[in-house]
Amino acid sequence: MGKKREKAFFTILGAPTAICLTTFLWVASILLTGISTLRLDLLTTSVLQGGLFEMVIGTVYLLLGAVGVAGPIGVFAAIYLTEYARHGMLIRVIDQAINNLAGMPSILIGLFGYTFFCRQLGLGISLVSGWLTLTLMMLPTMIRGTEEAIKMVPNSFEEAALALGASKWEIVKSITIPSAAPGIITSILLGIARIAGETAAILFTSCVLVTRGLPKSPLEPVMALAFNLYVKIVALGEPPDKVFGVALILFLLTISFASIGVALRIHYRRRQPWLR
Numbered sequence: 001m002g003k004k005r006e007k008a009f010f011t012i013l014g015a016p017t018a019i020c021l022t023t024f025l026w027v028a029s030i031l032l033t034g035i036s037t038l039r040l041d042l043l044t045t046s047v048l049q050g051g052l053f054e055m056v057i058g059t060v061y062l063l064l065g066a067v068g069v070a071g072p073i074g075v076f077a078a079i080y081l082t083e084y085a086r087h088g089m090l091i092r093v094i095d096q097a098i099n100n101l102a103g104m105p106s107i108l109i110g111l112f113g114y115t116f117f118c119r120q121l122g123l124g125i126s127l128v129s130g131w132l133t134l135t136l137m138m139l140p141t142m143i144r145g146t147e148e149a150i151k152m153v154p155n156s157f158e159e160a161a162l163a164l165g166a167s168k169w170e171i172v173k174s175i176t177i178p179s180a181a182p183g184i185i186t187s188i189l190l191g192i193a194r195i196a197g198e199t200a201a202i203l204f205t206s207c208v209l210v211t212r213g214l215p216k217s218p219l220e221p222v223m224a225l226a227f228n229l230y231v232k233i234v235a236l237g238e239p240p241d242k243v244f245g246v247a248l249i250l251f252l253l254t255i256s257f258a259s260i261g262v263a264l265r266i267h268y269r270r271r272q273p274w275l276r
Contacts, residue, residue, distance in 0.1 A: 058222035066134035074142030102140035114204035130206025138191035149183020189261040225250040
């Protein structure tokens, strides 16, 4: 019996250890290979001259634009569902729709974005189409995360504000949102992580292989790191070691967004002792 328990223990412990080790080796290979193939001047050199400038800025445009669209929608949707909506058939349908959207493959969301945003609305292959498509991918994560953050705010805060004569909106604006800020920031981070390396969604809606400079309006297409990786490896068949520099930049860009969000989350947590 002891040997069976010992075997089960090592089996259970070995699986996560192997996953962590594999992830570490993968990240290390990107760092080591990417550093050896990457030069800093590539970040400021145009793609037409062999650089990566438009890809890096285009990726930032896509991420910031998607967060700018999805952020307010996700936060206010979560506030409505948590603070204002009455539980009934409509709310159950909305909850199920959010769950279904969260589990939908990115390729289907990309095809929907191309069909509806690019063709039906006439937006074409553009930044706006990419923002709206990526918003669909971010919303479920942001809504659910913000809902949980709001539910963690102590009820005593709202009861005290009601006793002082505050309205529902005043409570939400002055107490609920500031108190739930760490959780809201976390949900935004998870949303960014959801879309940072996405290729299928932007493949059909917003990206092209080469552009002459940065887009001058949201209705123009853009270059992106993830799209470039896909085209070079899958379509053009370039060896993976030649694109590790692009992969490294995409990795560092994602880590930078996450680090900024974590720093803000820690800052808010220090001001809210009930979350410690």
